[in-house]
Each structure stands twice: as C-alpha cells, then as structure tokens.
Amino acid sequence: MNALSDQHLVTGVDHVAFPTFDPAATVRFYRDTLGFPVVHSICAAGWGPDDHPDFIHFFFDIGNEDRLAFFYYFGLQKPDVTHGKGDVHARFDEKTPDWFVRSRHLALHVRSEEHLLEYRRRLDASEWPVEMQIQHETIESIYTHDPNGYMVEITRALRPVTPQEDLDANLTIDALVDITGPGASLDALLVRKAELIVKRAEKWQRAQNAPEEARPAEVAEASEGPVRS
Amino acid sequence: MTSRLFVLDVPENSGVIDVARGLPGVRVGKTGPYFVVESDAPISIDRRATGMRHAVWYSCVAGLEGWRIAAWNKDALRTEPR
C-alpha cells in the first residue's frame, strides 16, 4: 500500500496501434484529409526472438495528446481482402454479422456540431466520404472506413454526461459482473440491477446532496471506483 | 402483486415517464436518481406516445422487479409477471 494505491494515474491514450499495408493512403487519410499531424515515427527492424521485417511505426495526433499509430512492415504480404469482411488486420467470413465486425472501432470526439460538420466536409471531399450519419437524443456521429478498412467514427455529445449516468454505468457493470456466465441475459442483468438500485440509489442521492465533508465514505460505497456489492 | 421497473432520470427518458404517469393504476415514484414505475398489473407503454427514438427507447429500462419484458419493439414496451 502506498500513496498512489487508490489514484487513477493514467493520462489517456499513449497510442492505439494497427498494421497498415498502404502507408501512403493512410497518410492521405489521417494527415491530409482529416488534418491529424504526424507527430512521431520509429524506424526499426525485428531484432528480438521473433524474426520480423524492418518496419516503420508512425503516429498521428488525435487530440488531447492521444495518438493513433500504424506499423508498416517492409515486404509483408497484404492479406486477401476481396472475400469476407473486416479490415487488413482482422478478417471475418461472409456470414459474420456486420454488427459484430463493427464492434471494434475508434471514435474520436469533437466539441460541437460545427466541428462535426467540418470533418464531414473534409471526408466528403475525399476518397473516403461519410458512409453514415446518426443522431439520437444524446449523441451525433459520422462514420467512414479508412484505407485499411478500419472503421472511424467522429462523434459529439449533445449534452454533458450527468452524475446519475456515472452511477447507472457502475450499477450496470456491477450487475453484469454478478450475472455473467452461461445463461446470462439482459433480463437477468435488469433484475440484478433493480436489486442494486434499491440498495444504493438513495444513499447515492444523499451523498450527492450532502455538503462536501460528508461525502467520501458514502460515495465510495454507492458509486464508482472499486465497488464491492 | 406489485411489480416495478426503474428508469434513470435523464432528459431523454422523460417521454416514457410522462406516458407511464398517465396509465391507469400506475404509480411513479423516485429512488435516488431513478424513477420507479409501479403497478399491480402488467403495463404497456406506446413508443410513439413517448416521442423517443430507437437508441434511447431500447435503453430506457434500468431495472426490473417482479416483471419480465414480454415485448419491446418499435411499437411498445410490454411487461408480464414472472
């Protein structure tokens, strides 16, 4: 146990990395179309126990000092993308549902409608126009696929997240962890979550309403963090 | 027997709460930030009457006690006893 034990210390995404077989198109998409600057690169070879080709690892800034990175391996054969679904990293057969294929994607945040429309404009003027624009009550998003087949979403929140949504998210996760396993279902989750709501919601509300000094112990039990139910 | 469903109090969920309040035999209370929709008999909420669109409609129920969901589609949310 030390002074850092309970603190949330990470500061965002150092990098999320993917392979590419077309660095030129990748640069045209992220740097030239979306305007994400190239902020770093590493030229290396495979010197470790895994023998692998020389490669370039390059990074785009995606805001907040977070970075999106790509590996380009010299001489590596690109997989066949003419059959099946997916991207150059993960391939799925034709029968795989699209909703599953789309389950891994990167969504980038913008602060306003104006900014969202600006990225829409940039994409629509490029080889990679917006494929879908969705708005519902809380968020609005545009979607496209980059030259490697990776799905990219740009999204804005229509209103800020409220404290009760944080509580709700944590209750969902606590309920999920309790019921997960064979036979788990949304119904089982909602039943368990109702139990947790009955146990914790009022206490949480009192902690929200209470003056600052009274908060710590009650909030620790009722809301986010390492919750033991 | 009395059964309940829970709905988080956020602006997008106001439609379902407003419609629930208007249903006969339904009581709407609150526990913490959750509305509690309570009734002795199963209930049916018409989606169009709530004005809610799909993504929010299909995520508006936070918890179930005593009821199972009998149907939840673009037309209505209907409960039944377990």
Next chain:
Amino acid sequence: MKKLRVGLVVPSSNVTVETEMPAILGRHPGAAFSFHSSRMRMAKVSPEQLAAMNAQRERCILELGDAQPDVILYACLVALMAAGPGEHQRVESLVAEQLAAGGSPALVRSSAGALAEALRGLGARRIALVTPYMRPLAEKVVAYIEAEGFAVAGWRALEVEDNRAVGCIPGDRVLSAARALDLTGADALVISACVQMPSLDLIEAAEAELGLPVLSAATAGAYSILRASGLPLAIGGAGSLLRSEQAVPVTS
C-alpha cells in the same frame, strides 16, 4: 570470461574512438569486448554538419541492431552537446525506443551522458576541461556540463576546426593547455571533452603531474559501458576512474 559486443556510432572521420575504446576495454581482466561501428558522415565540427549528422542516427542504429550488440555507445559528444542541455537524454531515449520497438535488448549510452555519469561516479563537483574546439562550440560544451550540475572551474579551447586535424593533435599541446589551467578547487580534469582528440596516453602522466583524477570522453565511455554491464572498474593505465575496483593495484 564475459563476452560483450559493443556497438559504436561514430562520426565518419573519427579514428580515435575505434582506437582508444578497444585499447582501454581490452585491458579488462574479466571480459572480452568486440567493437562494431556505424558511421555518421561529418568532416567539420560545425552546427550545420552536426544537424545533418543527427538525422543519420536512425540508419546507424538500424545497422548496429542487426549485429545484436549488448550495448550501443553513441560516441559523438559534441554533436549532442551543441544541440543544448538535455540533448543526450533525448537522443538516448530515441535510440532506446528504436531498439525496443524492434525487440532489441541492447543498452544505450552516449559519450555525453557517460562524461556526466563518470564525473558523478568520481563525486566531482568542480571540473576543469580541455577541448579541441573553436570557442563558440567549446562554450556550448561548458554550458552543457554546467547544466548537468557541475561547476566548470576553468577551460581551454585548442581551436582546431577540422575533425581530421583534431585526430592528430600532439599530446604535449594538450598537456600544455592542461597545465595552463588553474586547477585550485577542481575535483577532476576532463582532458579531452572530445572523442576524436587522442588522449589515452596522456591520462596517467597528467594525473601524476597534476594530482587530481583525469578522464577523457573515451575513459568515461568505458566507465559507462562497464557500469552498464555490471563489470568491475578494473582497468589499469587509463586513470583512477577505471581502476578503483582492481583486485591488485597496478601502476600503469
């Protein structure tokens, strides 16, 4: 007998690193070293040439990585120091990142970093130094060392611009410059803040005559490599820096 492969990144006209490093480390009783270098093209020690050199760093590390060295010494001291304080840490990080990205376990050191490391190892706070450079570059070296936390009691610049000529500076010219320094209160003398100026043969005599520890960029580099490799400081004839852990004291 431990076997160690040392990768060296040297300025292309440099002949002294590949002469002095093997001469020094070859004397170690417990380890056998082999040396493998890659070269950065440079003739004049000028800011423009130095900027061009650093751009070649990636190629040099790529080449050396293929030889699977145990440690890589980025052996151009002035190229780092001329870029300003903190530069060796920055470059060492970039080299380490390049090696790590490719899965190489090679350790990374630099001559500039080694000089600071060796001075700290001696417990030195005030130092004196002799450099072959023109004054403006020499001033940058002094500023760099001061930024590392040392006080520079005095210094001499021999003002030789051509790197090839630096490799041929006679030893007595270096010693004269050292003698001309006021060494009162100095804890150590850096007799060659340069990897091209030969100085190995001067070190013992200078220590004996001047009465304080004398080191060079080369002996500091050797110190850093020994420390990195977990080997004892057991090399004779290259100054007190390198012989403090000898089993039996040897005089030259």
